[in-house]
Amino acid sequence: MAELRAVLFDFSGTLFRLDEDDGWFAGMDGVDEAVQAELMDRLTHPTGPGVQMTGPAYQAWLNRDLKPHLHREAYLHVLTVSGLPARHAEALYERVIDPASWTPYPDTVQVLDGLRADGIPTAVVSNIAWDIRDAFDAAGTGADDYVLSFEAGVMKPDPRIFQIALDRLGVSAEETLMVGDSDENDGAAAELGCSFALVDPLPTSERPTGLLDALREWGLAL
Template sequence: MTELHAVMFDFSGTLFRLEEDDSWFTGMELDAPLSPDETREIDGHVQAELMRRLTAPTGRSVTMTPEALETWMNRDLKPHLHREAYLHVLRESGLAHHHAEALYGKVIDPACWTPYADTATVLAGLHRRGIKTAVVSNIAFDIRPAFEALGTAGDVDEFVLSFEVGAVKPDPAIFQAALDRLGVPAERALMVGDSDEADGGARALGCAFALVDPLPTRDRKDGLVAALWAHGVQL
């Protein structure tokens, strides 16, 4: 097994997860049900579906005009496109505009993202071993404060964010940007993420790839540790 000199991580569904609090939906109801057999009430099922639509790494979940689709496809390159795209999803999902704005505000607030149980352990462990790390994310807002709040910002060597580098996974350019910054060849790097389609794009450059399940944080205690273990890194 090739010795790894760097590990790159996705953000959403890999290191952190956007997990709703019931209070986010207080006073909200749908203008129209998500499906014919639903009510206007935002119950647990509807909350889960709205959160899925806000965090799915690929695909689309609502009807879009060609213009809206263009915005959606480029949402992770510019903050204003990100806002426009997700407000469209929420409005098409039945939320009134002011409720959509409030919920979108949670999406882009790093304080609202929950770390997985082993995120801090893994980042600190890799740092101690001298294995370089990068967070490579399709995202249009600064996620560094989430790592600062967790106390792990100093354990991450590079943040390679799509809206800052102008490339979106699975485009090899975003992975190459991370490798160049880390000074590590692709064959010595592992990409860890929850999307085979997006994060697995690193394989085109010769990186190894480990897929993790974007389960709720309470249900995934050691997914990152296990992914690294499978590739010869024991922390």
């Protein structure tokens, strides 16, 4: 294996997480803890909507991370079909796309800052339809580049999105590690020759050193 010279990271469930906040559901009658948990799962599920969909709605879901308006349409459909009144669905959706709602994992700052200090460039490669850079700014850290599906026009697991990141960082796949929480989406970087480290998208309070541990297994001790 070539020496690792760069690291790519997924965003949701890897560097940051949309941790459940009971306050988001205040005033929503009939939304108990079980329903809240189900709704949060549907909002953060990487592969499926979890509800029945018409043809047009399903197409919006499949392409939601390429266009902001499709993202909004898809998730509002999921929330309203799940039983939320439209006004509550709108309010909850606005929380989802608010960078302030996203919590960095306890070791995110240490990892990104540590890699930069060691001269190892990083990029965030994310299927997402809104700009996440403010979340990093609020955390006081950041990557060297961001390859976001709605800007790049391509989504994981399409290898082209990883190639964009490699080209921007000026590194080869063989000397790059991809870190993510999805074998299907993030693991597709291996098709280009990248190494891959899988992390568990646990609540942030339950995964204090997941990123550090993943990097250590590949010889990157910070």
